[in-house]
Amino acid sequence: MATINEIARLCNVSRTTVSRVLNNQPYVSKEKREQILHVINQLDYTPSGLARNFRAKKNYIIAISIPRIDHPFFAQLIKGAVSFNALEKNYKVLIFQTFYNKKIELKVLDLLKKKEIDGVILCSLENKWGLIEPYLKEGPILLCNEYHDSAPIPIIGYDEFDASYKAVKYLIKKGHRKIGFCYDLSYSQAQKERKAGYLKALSDYDLPYVDEWFFGKAFNIEDGLRIFEELINVKEKPTALYTGNDQVAAGVIKKAILSGYKVPDDLAVIGYDNQLICEVTTPTITTIEIPIIELGQQVVLELLKHIEEGVELKREVMKLPTKLIIREST
Amino acid sequence: MATINEIARLCNVSRTTVSRVLNNQPYVSKEKREQILHVINQLDYTPSGLARNFRAKKNYIIAISIPRIDHPFFAQLIKGAVSFNALEKNYKVLIFQTFYNKKIELKVLDLLKKKEIDGVILCSLENKWGLIEPYLKEGPILLCNEYHDSAPIPIIGYDEFDASYKAVKYLIKKGHRKIGFCYDLSYSQAQKERKAGYLKALSDYDLPYVDEWFFGKAFNIEDGLRIFEELINVKEKPTALYTGNDQVAAGVIKKAILSGYKVPDDLAVIGYDNQLICEVTTPTITTIEIPIIELGQQVVLELLKHIEEGVELKREVMKLPTKLIIREST
DNA sequence: CTAATATATGGAATCGATATCATGTCAACA
């Protein structure tokens, strides 16, 4: 493997001069510059990124941790995060799937401490904040699509409270008085926001809050199939279900129809995310549209601002707007 | 930031001794070892990964390039690739989306040359092989879910020819004599294998090959919607369509039903991948099941074999088996 | 009791680049 020293030796110059050429710096005579470039080409030499990064104390890598990639929401988020902003600025993006595992999240943060990555975007929060906070001194950490009451860092998401409120209010206006709610993990702050929006809508219209209408572990199509089964075994069945997830909505609808239910007449269903799946089911799915790609792009830009320009981290909550998309399932 | 030198100074030992402790090497007295560990804890010191990797001339990073992540097939492939095998061996996985862009693929290979990554898995092939081959001397490169006639490297995929043959033969046995075929990109070798399987089945049963029954750019649900429109404008309409993609199949079926077609009576449709979407559409979708997760896991294991054990690259074609899953759309 | 060996420790080189500083040359200007 050729190194800068070999190039220097072959050209009878010091490595300083070669380094100047490599970095397009002035103060190298035209002849030397050309000769050096020629030899570099001949040997097919490329400076070692390993050495450069070591010298610069930067690896030009950022990490994003998400629960799992095989869910369209996170896939799109990643697509937004990786597209152009990062690559153009020569940053690489490491994707970590936590699978809801605390240890993996800490492993990512350890990489920050070891200086193997330059910054972290957490799209879920598995550990207590107290465990994460100490890593703030190692490098910038941002929260995306997840919320925390007091973390002194930028938090980028969308208005989950408002989205839920809008969806549930719409169901109420349609005449529903028994509205179910799905969630994936109860400990997520973002989920709590959603739940708060749901509860606010109920109380604004004097509707009851019923424990049996809460359905957990709602994440994918299979969960939707299961949740419909749970739903019909409830004493007082809801007439509408706010699933918080298009995949879950699709599963619920599928199973409902297989069981002879009419959607939306017997059961109205609302999804979340406005994924393509909403348009291929029968009936098509009413849902909440959220600007996922923009979310991914923005959060990377924000992180790079802190890495590149050294802007100090501070608490800053950004909530992108959402939109109710009405289709046939309600 | 604490370094090994500070630890050494504070403990009145040489950095060699500290290094020995860090790497669990013998020949350090118990007292010194304990004292050093104590100071390390006090200062919350972690060795710089940057420096270590530089020294080791390895970055413990592998890269996977895929066309795009927001397609369930690639999302699952990535899930398989990242899960455990890589992380357990302390390797990180960089994901690059080429978006079918030659330059991005070359950028990934350049990272190999710069030693910023230790190996590459290509899940699509955008550039001519002649442009990729020179990078083989920089580090191991594998092909996954993509095929090449002569590349002297391991190629891991599944039997696309056989899968297509099975699917088309099944349609023929069901009485279809006009069978359409969808493809996403014509230059992909893997696509050619599929097409060959399709053609073989046709010729084995003396069925004609009709140019109009080929539909291109078939990748996602929207493409499916469009392709149905194209299909009904063909003079002699196919009665069955082998879409090569579950999303496309879902789109075609949706549009067919909206247009008053009966599936499978008026048009039979077969997907590919056996994604969850197959089970929530009406009708459910007949498809080809492929072991995606295993594919991802295997290819990473294979790559690590070459990186860690220095096993030489050589041509080696592995084809995992597929399975026809029959549902309502045929 | 000496020779051989195992244990303990540190000095210095090294990995491949960049940055700082010193030095030398040449032209412009007062």
Add this chain to the structure above:
DNA sequence: TGTTGACATGATATCGATTCCATATATTAG
């Protein structure tokens, strides 16, 4: 003609670890 400043170049230190080699001491074997 001496001073100043732009240009050209290289020697050397440095980043933070690991590794090789030398040396000193303790332990065991013969």
